[in-house]
Amino acid sequence: DGGITQSPKYLFRKEGQNVTLSCEQNLNHDAMYWYRQDPGQGLRLIYYSQIVNDFQKGDIAEGYSVSREKKESFPLTVTSAQKNPTAFYLCASSTADRALAKNIQYFGAGTRLSVL
Amino acid sequence: SQQGEEDPQALSIQEGENATMNCSYKTSINNLQWYRQNSGRGLVHLILIRSNEREKHSGRLRVTLDTSKKSSSLLITASRAADTASYFCATGLIQGAQKLVFGQGTRLTINP
Numbered sequence: 001d002g003g004i005t006q007s008p009k010y011l012f013r014k015e016g017q018n019v020t021l022s023c024e025q026n027l028n029h030d031a032m033y034w035y036r037q038d039p040g041q042g043l044r045l046i047y048y049s050q051i052v053n054d055f056q057k058g059d060i061a062e063g064y065s066v067s068r069e070k071k072e073s074f075p076l077t078v079t080s081a082q083k084n085p086t087a088f089y090l091c092a093s094s095t096a097d098r099a100l101a102k103n104i105q106y107f108g109a110g111t112r113l114s115v116l
Numbered sequence: 117s118q119q120g121e122e123d124p125q126a127l128s129i130q131e132g133e134n135a136t137m138n139c140s141y142k143t144s145i146n147n148l149q150w151y152r153q154n155s156g157r158g159l160v161h162l163i164l165i166r167s168n169e170r171e172k173h174s175g176r177l178r179v180t181l182d183t184s185k186k187s188s189s190l191l192i193t194a195s196r197a198a199d200t201a202s203y204f205c206a207t208g209l210i211q212g213a214q215k216l217v218f219g220q221g222t223r224l225t226i227n228p
Contacts, residue, residue, distance in 0.1 A: 004158075031214050042120075042204060042220040043159075050214065058215070090158055096214055103214040104149065105206075107158030 003027040006091050006108035013078065013085060014116050021076045021111045023091035030096035032074035033105065036060060037088040046089075049074055050096050078113065086115050120205045120219025128225040135192040137222040139205030140185075146208040148181055149216065150190050153202045162190075162203075195226045 003026040013019045025032065031050045035043040045058030049068040063082025068074055074093075078085045089112075092105040123138045139148070147166045151159040165172045165181045165188070172179045178191040192199055202223050206216040 006158075033215065035218075040223075043218040045215060045217075048215050088156075092159075094214060103147070103208050103216060104161045104164060105151075105159075105216060107160070109158050110156070112156075 004091060004093055004106055004108035006089075006111050008111060009109070011111055011113045012116050013113060016080045018077055018079050019085075019113070021078070021089055021091075021113070023074045023076065023108060024072055025074075025093045025106075026072065027093055027106060028071070029093035029106070030071070031094045031103075032068070033092045033094075034058075034064070034066065034074070034076045035090045035092065037090060037110075043090065046076065085113055088112050120207060120217060122203075122205060122219040122222045124222060125220070126223040126225070128227060129195060131195060131197055131226050131228050133195055135195050135199070135224055135226075137190045137203055137224070139188045139190070139219055141188075141205075141207050141217075141219075142186065143207075144210050145183075146210045148179075148188050149206045149208065150177075150179060150188075151204045151206060151218075153204065153221070155201070159204065192224075195224075197226050197228050200224060200226045 005024045007022045033048045034046040047066040049055035065077045090110050091108045094103050094105045121140045149164045150162045153159045163174045165179050176193045181188045202221045204221045205219045
């Protein structure tokens with residue numbers, strides 16, 4: 001799982017509650033990503049950030065929010081607007097050096113979110 | 117948007133046999149990568165092949181890329197029980213950010 005730490009490992013959300021998933025990296029990577037994975041499925045991009053204080057929506061951003069105040073940190077908030085939040089959430093990071101044409105992503109161990 | 121389609125969705129073979137997984141994609145790419153995921157864990161990068169490369173090797177892994185057919189294959193030779201995992205292809209697009217688009221994955225089971 002490299003230098004990316006996700007916490008907590010398991011998280012439970014009550015109805016109407018916002019919850020925040022933590023993602024910290026010590027790889028000095030500029031770019032960070034959040035993915036959602038449903039059982040037996042691939043990864044779907046929620047949000048990504050290529051530089052501090054900037055982020056873009058991915059394919060399924062509705063009901064989620066992020067911030068990127070520090071290079072090392074990219075927390076994801078699952079809001080009450082996300083009606084089906086039960087899933088496995090993965091955070092990743094990569095260099096943003098397009099000249100190298102290498103955008104290998106390094107993943108954390110994931111957070112499993114369930115609804116009570 | 118899911119660009120990659122992987123085939124088969126599941127594959128079960130005997131230890132020592134070779135395993136081949138295929139990935140097809142829709143738009144032009146900068147590179148294609150393969151990742152591995154053990155159950156309930158994060159993904160681990162295996163190998164990257166650039167759009168101007170046709171074949172690449174890494175240990176027991178062999179990846180091919182056919183940009184005319186927009187397809188790639190991952191071959192694992194002399195499989196081991198520890199190779200049991202899900203394998204995902206991911207495409208790096210030419211335009212836009214450094215993000216990747218992942219396929220749905222192939223679930224590989226190696227039987228002892």
